[in-house]
Amino acid sequence: MVLVLALGDLHIPHRAADLPPKFKSMLVPGKIQHIICTGNLCIKEVQDYLKSLCPDLHIARGEYDEETRYPETKTLTIGQFKLGLCHGHQVIPWGDLDSLAMLQRQLDVDILVTGHTHQFTAYKHEGGVVINPGSATGAYSSITYDVNPSFVLMDIDGLRVVVYVYELIDGEVKVDKIDFKKTTATTHSAH
Amino acid sequence: MLSELRTSKLSPHKYYDLYMRAFDELRKLEIFFKDEGKHGVSVVDLYELVQHAGNILPRLYLLCTVGSVYIKSKEAPAKEVLKDLVEMCHAVQHPLRGLFVRSYLAQISRDKLPDIGSEYEGDDGTVMDAVEFVLQNFTEMNKLWVRMQHQGPGRVREKQEKERNELRDLVGKNLHVLSQIEGVDLEMYKETVLPRVLEQVVNCKDDLSQYYLMDCIIQVFPDEYHLQTLETLLGACPQLQPTVDIKTVLSRLMDRLSNYAASSADVLPEFLQVEAFGKLSNAIGKVIETQVDMPAVGAITLYVSLLTFTLRVHPDRLDYVDLVLGACVKKLSNIPKLDDSRATKQVVALLSAPLEKYNDIVTALTLSNYPRVMDHLDNGTNKVMAMVIIQSIMKNNTCISTADKVEVLFELIKGLIKDMDGSDVDELDEDDFKDEQNSVARLIHMLYNNEPEEMLKIICTVRKHTMAGGPKRLPFTVPSLVFSALRLVRQLQGQEGDIVGEEVPATPKKIFQLLTQIIEDLSTVPSPELALRLSLQCAEAANDGDLEHVAYEFFTQAFVLYEEEIADSKAQVTAIHLIVGTLQRMNVFGVENRDTLTHKATGYSARLLKKPDQCRAVYACSHLFWVDDQDGVKDGERVLLCLKRALRIANAAQQMANVARGSSGPVTLFVEILNKYLYFFEKGNQQITGAAIQGLIELINTEKQSDSATPDSASDAFLASTMRYIQFQRQKGGIMGEKFESIKL
Numbered sequence: 001m002v003l004v005l006a007l008g009d010l011h012i013p014h015r016a017a018d019l020p021p022k023f024k025s026m027l028v029p030g031k032i033q034h035i036i037c038t039g040n041l042c043i044k045e046v047q048d049y050l051k052s053l054c055p056d057l058h059i060a061r062g063e064y065d066e067e068t069r070y071p072e073t074k075t076l077t078i079g080q081f082k083l084g085l086c087h088g089h090q091v092i093p094w095g096d097l098d099s100l101a102m103l104q105r106q107l108d109v110d111i112l113v114t115g116h117t118h119q120f121t122a123y124k125h126e127g128g129v130v131i132n133p134g135s136a137t138g139a140y141s142s143i144t145y146d147v148n149p150s151f152v153l154m155d156i157d158g159l160r161v162v163v164y165v166y167e168l169i170d171g172e173v174k175v176d177k178i179d180f181k182k183t184t185a186t187t188h189s190a191h
Numbered sequence: 192m193l194s195e196l197r198t199s200k201l202s203p204h205k206y207y208d209l210y211m212r213a214f215d216e217l218r219k220l221e222i223f224f225k226d227e228g229k230h231g232v233s234v235v236d237l238y239e240l241v242q243h244a245g246n247i248l249p250r251l252y253l254l255c256t257v258g259s260v261y262i263k264s265k266e267a268p269a270k271e272v273l274k275d276l277v278e279m280c281h282a283v284q285h286p287l288r289g290l291f292v293r294s295y296l297a298q299i300s301r302d303k304l305p306d307i308g309s310e311y312e313g314d315d316g317t318v319m320d321a322v323e324f325v326l327q328n329f330t331e332m333n334k335l336w337v338r339m340q341h342q343g344p345g346r347v348r349e350k351q352e353k354e355r356n357e358l359r360d361l362v363g364k365n366l367h368v369l370s371q372i373e374g375v376d377l378e379m380y381k382e383t384v385l386p387r388v389l390e391q392v393v394n395c396k397d398d399l400s401q402y403y404l405m406d407c408i409i410q411v412f413p414d415e416y417h418l419q420t421l422e423t424l425l426g427a428c429p430q431l432q433p434t435v436d437i438k439t440v441l442s443r444l445m446d447r448l449s450n451y452a453a454s455s456a457d458v459l460p461e462f463l464q465v466e467a468f469g470k471l472s473n474a475i476g477k478v479i480e481t482q483v484d485m486p487a488v489g490a491i492t493l494y495v496s497l498l499t500f501t502l503r504v505h506p507d508r509l510d511y512v513d514l515v516l517g518a519c520v521k522k523l524s525n526i527p528k529l530d531d532s533r534a535t536k537q538v539v540a541l542l543s544a545p546l547e548k549y550n551d552i553v554t555a556l557t558l559s560n561y562p563r564v565m566d567h568l569d570n571g572t573n574k575v576m577a578m579v580i581i582q583s584i585m586k587n588n589t590c591i592s593t594a595d596k597v598e599v600l601f602e603l604i605k606g607l608i609k610d611m612d613g614s615d616v617d618e619l620d621e622d623d624f625k626d627e628q629n630s631v632a633r634l635i636h637m638l639y640n641n642e643p644e645e646m647l648k649i650i651c652t653v654r655k656h657t658m659a660g661g662p663k664r665l666p667f668t669v670p671s672l673v674f675s676a677l678r679l680v681r682q683l684q685g686q687e688g689d690i691v692g693e694e695v696p697a698t699p700k701k702i703f704q705l706l707t708q709i710i711e712d713l714s715t716v717p718s719p720e721l722a723l724r725l726s727l728q729c730a731e732a733a734n735d736g737d738l739e740h741v742a743y744e745f746f747t748q749a750f751v752l753y754e755e756e757i758a759d760s761k762a763q764v765t766a767i768h769l770i771v772g773t774l775q776r777m778n779v780f781g782v783e784n785r786d787t788l789t790h791k792a793t794g795y796s797a798r799l800l801k802k803p804d805q806c807r808a809v810y811a812c813s814h815l816f817w818v819d820d821q822d823g824v825k826d827g828e829r830v831l832l833c834l835k836r837a838l839r840i841a842n843a844a845q846q847m848a849n850v851a852r853g854s855s856g857p858v859t860l861f862v863e864i865l866n867k868y869l870y871f872f873e874k875g876n877q878q879i880t881g882a883a884i885q886g887l888i889e890l891i892n893t894e895k896q897s898d899s900a901t902p903d904s905a906s907d908a909f910l911a912s913t914m915r916y917i918q919f920q921r922q923k924g925g926i927m928g929e930k931f932e933s934i935k936l
Contacts, residue, residue, distance in 0.1 A: 013632035014670035017585060043629055063724060063765055064670075089765075092772045092811040093819075098873070102866040105912040106859070108905070126919045127912055140674050142731035143776075145681065 002079055003031065005054070007151035008038025008087070008115040009135035012046050014064060016137035020149050020168050023136065029053050032153075034078060038115030038133065039087035040064050062087040062115070075107050079156045080182060084109035088116035088132075094143060097123050100130045110182060111154075111161065119144040120152070120165055122178050129180050131163060138168065159183075192216060193249035196288065203287060203354045210291050214298075217256050221299075224260045234261050247282050251292050254279065259299045262311065269305050270316035273324045276300075281331065286339040287358075293332050294361045297368065300324070307374040318374030322383060325372075329365035330391045333404070336362050337397040355399060362400075363407045370411045380416050381423075389427045398432040405431070405440045414451035415458075417444065418465050425474040429481055437478055438489050442496040445471060449496075452504040462504045468511055471497060472518065479522060487523065488534035494519045495541050502548045509557060512545060516560035523567040535572050538564065542576055546583045553589065555580075556599045565603060570611050574627065577604035581630045584637050592640045594648035601656040607631055609659040628667035631657075635671035643697040646679050650702075654709060662716040669713055673725050676702050676709070677732050684736050699736045703729060703745075710748070719756035723749050723766055727773045734779045742779050746788055753795065760800040767796055767808045775814050778823065785824075789815045793833070802844035806860050810837035810867050817871065827878040830871055834879075837864050838887075849899055857903035861891045862910050869917070872930070881933030888914075888936070 005027070010016060018024075032054045039062025041047055047067070051057050061070035074085040084107035091099050095117040104112040110128045118141035120134035134150035141147055149168040154161050159182040167174050196213055198206075223230070224237060232240065237257050244250035258276050262269045276296055283289040303309075304324070305316030312318075339355050369375060369384055385408075392404045408424070409417065417424060424444075428437050448467065451458060462468070475497055479490050498515045505511050519541060542564060545555045555561055565576055580603060584591070591597055601608060607627050635653060640646045650672065657668040680699045706729050713722040730745035753766050771792050780788065792815065796808030813833035816826040841860040848856040865887050872879045891910060894900060920931040 011674075013629050013636075013667075015636075015674045017633040017636040021588070043625075045626075045629065063769060068761075089772060090768050092768065093775050093814050094772050096819075098870055101916075102863070102870070105866065105916065106863065106909050108908040108912060126916055140678055140681075142677075142728055142735075142773075 002033050002156040004034045004036060004078060004083075004154040004156060005032045005151065006036050006038070006113050006131060006133040006154060007136040008133060009040045009062070009118050009139055009141075010046055010137045011040050011042060011064065011135070011139035012137065014042060015139035019137055022168060022171075022173050023149060023151065023166070026166070026173070027053055034058070034076075036074075036076075036083065036085050036113055038062070038085065038113060039070065040115065042066050058085055060085045060087045063089050073103075073107060075109055080159050081111055081156055081161060082109040084112045086112070086114050088114035095119070095121075095132075097121075097125070097130060101125050101127055104128055104130060111180075113152075117141065117143045118147045120150045120167065122152075122163055122165070124180060129161075129163075133165075134167075193252050194246065196252070196291070197246060197248050199285070199287075203357050206287055206291065207357075210295075213252070214295065217252060217295075220253075221256050221259060224257055225263070234264050234266060237261075248288060248292065251280060251283065252295060255292075255296050255299055259303065262300075262303045265311075268316055269303055269311040270320035270324070273300060273303075273316075273320070277324055277327050277331075280328075284335075286335045289335040290332055290358060290361050293328055293335070294364070297325075297328055297365060301368065304368075304372065306372050318372065318379070319383075321372055322369065322375060322379065325365055325368050326384070326387050329362065329369075329388070332362045332365065333391055333395055333400060337395045337400050352399065359399075359403050363403065363411075366404070366407050366411050370413075377416055377419055380412065381420050385420055385423055389423065393427055393430045396432060398434040401431045402435045402440065405435075405437075406443060409440070409444050409447060414447055415461070417448065418451075418461055418467060421465055421467060421470050425470055428474060429477055433482060437482075438485070438493045441471075441475060441478065441493060445496040445500040449500045449503040452500075459504060468501060468505060468508075471500065472514065476518065486531070486534070488531055488537055490522045491519060491534055491537040491541060494522075495537055495544070498541055498544050502544060506548060509554065513558045513560050516541070516558060516564050520560050520563045520567070523564070535568060538568060539572060539576055539579070543579055546580065550583075550587050551589055552580060552584050552587075552600070553591065553596060556596055556603075562599070562603050570606060573606040573611070577607045578627065578630060580604060581607075581634050584634065585630075589637060591638045592649075593645060594652045597638050597649050597652045601652070604631070604634075605656075608656050608664070610661065624663075625667075628664055631664075632667050632671040635668065635675055638675075643679060643683055644695075646682075647697040647702065650676050650679065650705070654705075658712060665712055665716055666718050666721060669709060670721065670725065672709060673706060673728070676706055677728060680732050680736065699733075700738065700741070703733060703738070703741050707744070707748070717756065719752045720762055720766065723752045723757065724769060726752070727769055731773055731776065734777050737779055739779045739781065739784065742777065743784050743788075746774070750788075750791055760804070763795075763799055764804050764808070767792070767799065768811070771796070771808065771811050771815065775818070778818070778820075797836070797840075802840055802847065803860060806837050806840040806844065807863070809833055809840060810864055813837075813867060813871070817874065817876065819874070825876075827871070827876040830876055831878040834864060834867055834871075837867075845894065854899045854901045855894065855897070857901065857906040858891050858894050859903070859906040859909060861887070861894065862906060862913060865891065866913055869913070873920075873927070881930075881935070884934050885936075888934075 010019065012018065029052055033056065035050055035054045035057045037050060037057065037059040039060045042064045043066050047059065058074055058076060059070045060074055061068065061072055072086065072090060076083050084104060086103060088094065091103055091114070093099060100112060100114060104127050112128065112130045114130065114132055117132060118135035118139060119132060121130070121132045123130045131152060133152040135141065135147055136149055136151045138147045138149035151166055153164040153166065155164070161180050163178045163180065165176050192213060195209060201209060234257065238261055241253040241257050242250060244253055255276055258272050261267055262272050280293050280296060283292055303311060304321035305311040305318065306321055307318055336355065336358060339351065366388065375384055388408065392401055395401065428441065431437060452462060475493050479485060494515055498512065501511045501515055542561070545558065546552065549555060565573055568576060591600055608631065638649050638653060640649060653672055657664065657672065660668060680702050683697065683699050710722050710725050726745045726749040730742045730749065733742035733745060749770060753770065757763055757766050774788055774792055793809065793812045796812050797805055799805045799808055810833060813830045816824060816829040816833065818824055841864060844860065845855045848854065868879055868884050868887060872884060917931060917934060920927055922928065
């Protein structure tokens, strides 16, 4: 059982002052093995905070990030799954699942994690799963009205991944979960 | 043995050791004396007998010992024996020896005082007698103790002071005894005990004694007594020697009273009844007035104690809190800026106390003297304090909800908002500066009112202050302000109907005008990339509000920034993504406007520096001509034109690579374009046929197999998964399956 925290679009300090207190109290160091962040933190302080939760931190560049040297895209392997990470402002039309599927094919990953729309989605298509953890602070978005703060926790176990989405709705944290299964194990040989 | 106690050669410490040994022996003697049967002498006679001892000191020790037995035997009234003894001790005037012999008297008489409920009460004595006895012993002991400092030359003075201090508890013990006497109630304390003790304290005119005894009184007697005798106690303070550290004494008194107040709510009315606050603040005022040389830190420490007291006892009396701050301002007014670090620390403590107590910055904002105290801090500490204030707001999730309060708040934190006189911004550490500005940026989100009119006022107030921050600060503060305003726009757009009638300041149009100006401010930095992003955000918001002209204006702003100010190639690529991405979502534009903008966007895309970037930007532009919702534009031809253009660029990129490096690059770009063909094919673009797709696939395969091709696993995998996708769609059956059947593989 490997826990992967996926979150992003916090937009601190431009659009939000801080993570919701209820989220902060849930995110404690030492419980999570990896963090993948879709970008738009935006300041180093937030990066330091995330690093304190888990040293294995991966960030893709958002268009408001102070640090311009985060990569545009990133791929990593966790257990049997290949994960891809990209903020998403580069994929036009924004939030278009077919276009995101193309990126997934290009990165050759089982799970693609992107952000930018501040809207949680988990979409399964022929090539794999696209997950958008939304905005962890509920930051303003020109694309989505009424953004609820949200983040995703993935539990990777063998060929199965359970995606837990945590959403702050009317002051209460609501949790939902979605199951995904891979059919074949990842081959590690080079093509 | 007792003769040994006559020595002058021992230090107090050693004398004490000797004394203790003697004391033990005397206990045995006392037991012997008591047992009349053993020695056959009556206690009365014994009392007479010991007075014939040769030297005065042993005589007195023996006398006291017998006296103890005498009182116990009840053959004489306790009060008389005690009176006799305390007066006889007068014969020893040597300070050290006198102190110890009187201490002995105090020790053995302890349990024989005619207190209420004791066996010695009645005709043999009353509480008054007991009190009188102890007071007398105390007075004499203090006189002896004070006299100790007048012995010896000045050089030895320090050593003597230390030795004196070691003995102070002998004197203090008497006060302790007084406090333990049951019969000493408030009345007796007020009428007799306190006045007599204070008389001695004041008259002895010795700073060491005065300080110790005042402190003793405060620690030893109950807090309720202090409250009821506050005036008397405080009245003694100005009469003490000027070298006495009276502020510490007062601070400890106030601390005790603060704790007393905190112990239970029932005692609070008492404080009001005796007007504790008034008396204390007057006393402090007098002390500060008379001790002109008192350093700032001393005065401020006093005010900190008084403030703690006030916050504990009268938390609802903000006027009292303000008074304390005002008194502090008055004291500080002689000093332009504090440069003593301890004093500064105390001022910070003074300012932090209300924040911690009230947990609500809004309360602190109503204290008129609060900003005035802050003004006296040096620039560095002022900023530290401002950060404390901001952190208090963030920690407590406080919302500041009116423009007036925002005004006061920004006055308080002005050290962060703009350059203060005398401060050198260049000196400041860059990271610290960033932290400060980011804190201010976060703070802006805590300023909120649900009422649009008031919210707009808040935004204008914030803008007014942040503009004064100059180019260094604007990149931090402008985004927060812009998004605050955009949230307001969305709120107004969400409200149904237009407000008809009166001139309403808060309309989306007016806010967009304000936003234009705010973004304009960034040109002074200059910060074109940020300005471009914010302009595009505003364009989208205007689109949502159906304001075509406003949206067009913001796009114009963005394009101008792109053309004139964004020269870095990487920055240009991101800027194009944002422009095209935003434009793709616009539905407010009429045909002409839309055409102008898309033409420009496609043009910029084709002129990016690197071929791959050009290619990707151009095929992204294809989406500008195909919008998926029902009345969105669906121009199949122009889509295909874009894709073909992208293909040409990809080809050119391959040829360039061939020439420059001797081998062609990976076929990734072709596969990307293939995916786009498939995208529009699926969406029903008639201009894209199965044959065209086939052709593209063949092209890719040819490229891969050519001599100059470099094998690349990533593009291979990409192609493979794309082919898998096509297969998957074919196997779907239905309309989609049929469509994909037309792609012959």
